[in-house]
Amino acid sequence: MTTTTVAAPTPHQIRELVELAMDTEVPGFTMEGNWYEDYAMDSISAISLVVEVQKMFGVMLPDDRMPDVRTGNQLLAIIVEMLAQPAVAEVAAA
Amino acid sequence: MNAPERLVAQLPQRLDFHDVARLLPYGAPWLLIDRVLSWDSKQIVVCKAVSGGEVNMSAHLRDGPSIMPGVLHIELVNQATMLLMILLNSSGQRNDSSDGAGVLARVKANFLSPAYIGELITATVKITAIKDNMTFYEGNVFAGDRAVSRVEAIGALVPNPAAVALAA
Numbered sequence: 001m002t003t004t005t006v007a008a009p010t011p012h013q014i015r016e017l018v019e020l021a022m023d024t025e026v027p028g029f030t031m032e033g034n035w036y037e038d039y040a041m042d043s044i045s046a047i048s049l050v051v052e053v054q055k056m057f058g059v060m061l062p063d064d065r066m067p068d069v070r071t072g073n074q075l076l077a078i079i080v081e082m083l084a085q086p087a088v089a090e091v092a093a094a
Numbered sequence: 095m096n097a098p099e100r101l102v103a104q105l106p107q108r109l110d111f112h113d114v115a116r117l118l119p120y121g122a123p124w125l126l127i128d129r130v131l132s133w134d135s136k137q138i139v140v141c142k143a144v145s146g147g148e149v150n151m152s153a154h155l156r157d158g159p160s161i162m163p164g165v166l167h168i169e170l171v172n173q174a175t176m177l178l179m180i181l182l183n184s185s186g187q188r189n190d191s192s193d194g195a196g197v198l199a200r201v202k203a204n205f206l207s208p209a210y211i212g213e214l215i216t217a218t219v220k221i222t223a224i225k226d227n228m229t230f231y232e233g234n235v236f237a238g239d240r241a242v243s244r245v246e247a248i249g250a251l252v253p254n255p256a257a258v259a260l261a262a
Contacts, residue, residue, distance in 0.1 A: 023200065023202065044199050044200055044228070044248060044250070047225050047226050047228050048200075048230075048248065050225055051222075051223040051225050051230055054223070055222075055223075063226075
C-alpha cells in the first residue's frame with residue numbers, strides 16, 4: 001500500500017481562490033482577514049468559493065462546515081483536512 | 095446509463111425554433127435561439143441568425159453600424175443555459191413557474207469582435223458547476239470561425255417573484 005501526499009495550498013493559492021470567488025482583486029488580503037467583515041464577501045461569492053476550491057483541488061467542502069470558514073487560514077486548514085482523506089488522495093494520485 | 099444520459103438518448107439532439115419556443119418562457123423579440131445544434135449532459139450548442147428585421151437589432155444602432163448589442167450575446171448564452179437545464183431536469187417540459195425563476199446573479203463578458211446583421215452565430219455553452227441552486231456556466235460565441243464573445247456567468251434560482259410580491 002502506498003501513501004500519497006497531496007501538496008497543501010499555499011497562501012498565494014488561497015488568495016487566488018478568494019479573488020476568483022469574489023471576481024475582484026483584494027489588495028489588503030491577509031490570511032487572518034475575515035472575508036465577510038473585511039472584504040465584504042457576499043453570498044454568491046461564498047458559494048463560488050466552494051466551486052473554485054473544487055476546481056483547483058478536487059475537493060468539495062462540506063456545506064455544514066462553511067459557515068465557520070471565514071479566513072484564509074481557516075480555508076487552508078479545511079482544504080488540508082479534506083485532501084488528507086483517503087478517497088481524495090487516491091483520486092489525486094490517479 | 096444515468097438519468098441525464100438517458101434523457102440525452104431519448105430526446106432529439108437537434109431542436110428547431112418551435113421546439114425551443116415551446117420549452118423556453120420567452121417570446122419575440124426576446125427569444126434569441128433559432129435552433130439547437132446539439133446538447134448533452136454538460137454542454138449545448140445553439141445558433142442564431144442575426145436579422146435586421148428584429149426590433150432589438152434595427153434599434154441598435156439606428157444609424158449603424160449594423161451590429162448585435164453586446165447584452166444580447168449575454169442573453170443568448172443565458173437562454174442556452176436555461177434551455178439545457180430544462181432539457182436535463184424536466185424531461186423536456188417547461189419548468190413550472192411556481193418552482194421559482196432563473197435569474198442572472200453575476201456575469202463577465204468579453205466582446206472580441208462584433209457580430210453583424212446578416213451573420214449566423216453559434217454559442218457553445220458549458221455548465222461548469224451546479225451548487226446550492228446556482229448554476230455556473232460559460233459560453234463561447236462564434237460567427238463562423240471568428241470568435242465574437244465569451245461569457246462567464248452564474249445563474250440563480252429564486253422564489254417565484256409573483257408569490258414573493260403577493261406575500262409582502
